[in-house]
Amino acid sequence: MPRKRRRVRVEYEDIDAETAEKKIKAALLKKETSARSSAESLPWEPVNWRLQFENIKAMRSERSAPVDQMGAECQASSTLPPNVSRFHVLVSLMLSSQTKDQVTDAAVKRLKDYGLTIENILSITEEKIGKLIYPVGFWKRKANYLKRTCQILKDDFDCDIPRSVEGLCSLPGVGPKMAHLAMNIAWNECTGIGVDTHVHRIANRLRWVRKPTKTPEQTRKSLEEWLPRELWKNVNLILVGFGQQICVPVSPRCHGCSNSSMCPSSSTKNK
Known part of the structure; x- marks a missing residue:
């Protein structure tokens, strides 16, 4: 005996045009929000x-830029004791702030001619250091920073520069930029x-x-x-x-x- 088909009753929602438009806008907004959320979850890059x-x-x-010929990278030397070479890099970075590479390089060369070691810098006055590094930007302040830094390096770091960003930033006049560059150039460690x-x-x-x-x-x-x-x-x-x-x-x-x-x-x- 053939089975009777069951009738399915279809009910249609009776809505006006304004309500329908609101529902469409809500659906589009939900889709747009979802897409935006997905995009924001991805790593941003330019x-x-x-x-x-x-x-x-x-x-x-x-x-051929000045930094290629006279930047801090150029101050490291394989012919010097490693701790002295690292000190030269740090000094170059300390003098480079607010100063053109040509001026910084000339100042470092005068210091090297005098004898750029921690012991030699500690043996002379700030006034003498200032005369050697002039006209780097803020030369008086940097002469003071250099003198104080050398004392810290002698007392706390066995006449070497710190091997950490935190240690470098503890030195007078050294901020994150100099610290990361010093780690990179002097210690060959990329920290930032x-x-x-x-x-x-x-x-x-x-x-x-x-x-x-x-x-x-x-x-x-x-x-x-x-x-x-x-x-x-x-x-x-x-x-x-x-x-x-x-x-x-x-x-x-x-x-x-x-x-x-x-x-x-x-x-x-x-x-």
């Missing part, structure tokens, strides 16, 4: 940063990105920071959130030279920059 970085490395291929005014400026111009930053230290923390760690060691040297030759502080040479078409700050855009 648009086109890999291509921009490769372009910068290509523009820096000649290594060295961010000076050049790196700070370029990172903001290229929008390599999630939000605009006001200080180099803020920029360092922002860069370290997304920049692959294998690039931390060399990014300072690459960007500093780029900032000295092309992406200069005033009137950057955007027409000669390979990134001009994709740089948010380029003066060549919309022209």
